[in-house]
Amino acid sequence: MTAVLDQAAPASWLQRAGAFAIDVLAGAGLIVTLALLALSAPLYSWFWWVCTVAAALAGVAVLVNRIGLPAFTGWSLGRSVFGIRVVSAAGDAGLLRLLLRDVAHLLDTAAVFVGWLWPLWDARNRTFADLLAHTEVRRVESAGEGVRRRAGAVLLVLAVLSGIAGGLGYYAVYRQDRAVDQARAQIAEQGPRIVEELLSYGVDSVDEDFAKAQSLATDNYRQQLIAQQDAVRKAGPTTNDYWAVSSAVLSNPEPTATEASMLMALQGQRGTNPQELKFITATVQVDFTKSGDRWLVDNLTVLKRPALNGGGQ
Template structure:
């Protein structure tokens, strides 16, 4: 009878709560009925049993992860702007980059950290920000206040180093906002595996974002800037050779010279030059033995894109005729506008003497 009674008493005992054992082992008993899960967190989230300050090195590694995306975006934009120089794409691209960085910082440091205590970097190294009085996320207001307080850490710089010697590993911002960065202690193997999957997914998303930023920088800035740079030499050469052809002819070959020149022209200027040459230049050259010889003294790019260019061409002209056999030399500058056609040729569309 005594044995049976003892067995029945043993069967009626409540099973030991694993959380109580863990709490006792860590020196912090967990009150009955309390939950180790934060509000709004997944049931698979790794549980926290004690407010153990995270090692300083993990905070710094997390910071590197968090600022990797803005750093790559900024580096890409700065590099692209340097290459693009005075391209009209520089300003809008810079504005988009600033907006993107600001949106990322607000999302990562305020929205995500305020609700879960973890940023991308903190999740990667398994640490999180909680209220100093208990294992609860700081909330949106707390995250905003902490972000603003980080200004003091940045201005003094000592604030960022303070976790190296502070007993609770707090920066000035942590002390002001009443937060502490702790290590996540895992008690559920499935939760740990889920966390690793989440971390891998976040890392993949970061890598994808970086690839998108690099690709966008290449397509929006580097590639157009490279195209413009390669077009610079072609446009300059076309302007010089076209100007020389338009302003040079001999009485014996004037018709061929005019034909050669028209092959370098386009648009309204082609029509004007063809008419003027047939009605004035060819008859005058043949009747009065007029010859024009032009040498290019220099060129200067005024503006250029992948499809249009404006080039200043400086020329020295020598004219002879039957009435004036002695060469008469003049110097002038021509403002030449060019268009890039589908056959990869630069053609003169406008021809205006400047001096």
């Protein structure tokens, strides 16, 4: 084998580039697509896991084809198509030498890609990585019948997988963005009304109003709301009306399909006697959570305490 390899002509730059495109670039395209989809998906969501695991498996497959197969069979898929082989002075390059060679390709890239072009004027068509690993790429006999057919099948599978990944990613990201936009629109419309019903009650219907308010709160916030309602009962309830005069969906934190926060300016009045009405202003931040098809208050933080102004003239 050594004598045969010594007599073989160096592989041309185009042959090496074609083999590299099949062995690395085709798989890298799928890996990059999956990685971008993982970055666009919610962290640790099912879609994030699918994309991350698939990208890792694709990376392993590229390494096995690029380094593992040549170490034991002498061929990678791309090199078998173009009839070229990585060799050393002793014959076929072993696993460690092939690994060192691919790591050394970082030097080819770091030198503003000059290392990848070096075979165009090197007498033995070597890259910087070949010089460092003491390897050459030479033309040899074909790896056998059907090589191009197998390579074409692999490239077709990669293209189909990339297309599926791209389509699935577009659908998943588009659906997520659409769900967030719908949630933002829903909470912008419904949020102020929910808070008005949560905080308003009448002296003649306090039990019903309090029960309705509790139905608008999540389990997380309901106990705090009940404690506030009990304090109102002990103090002697009176009519308490609130209405939102200004509101905005917050972008920090960013809303999701099931969670959103609002900043709200409230005005209201307290009391039933026109001569003793108290006018109220307050500013609150309200966190909402979607349960089924309903938005519920998960927390209400008072940013500006209610201010009471004097009664009627």
